[in-house]
Amino acid sequence: MLIFVVARSRLDRYEELRRHFEDWRDVRVVLDRREGERRSADRMVPGRERRRFERRHRLDVDHEMSKLGWCVVDSDGPIS
Numbered sequence: 001m002l003i004f005v006v007a008r009s010r011l012d013r014y015e016e017l018r019r020h021f022e023d024w025r026d027v028r029v030v031l032d033r034r035e036g037e038r039r040s041a042d043r044m045v046p047g048r049e050r051r052r053f054e055r056r057h058r059l060d061v062d063h064e065m066s067k068l069g070w071c072v073v074d075s076d077g078p079i080s
Helices: 011-020 058-068
Strands: 002-006 027-031 070-074
Touching: 002 011, 011 027, 011 070, 058 070
Parallel strands: 002 027
Antiparallel strands: 002 070
16 A cells, blocks of 8 residues: 655645545555644653654655655555
8 A cells, every 4th residue: 555645735736646546446645644743852851762763764754745745655554
């Protein structure tokens, strides 16, 4: 399953991709739901970070979203 995530500022691209892939069963086009950082520096306690690495490839997604206004994510399983 391929998922196109499109920045909210690129509604033109969202509509274009949605029309192009509307009949493809293994492609989804969605708007980016993120609205900003969920963690703030003042709420984080030094030494309390439990994760050793990001579970998601957020840096790649953020780079593509800022550069292109959209990105493609490859999902292994079906998305409903």
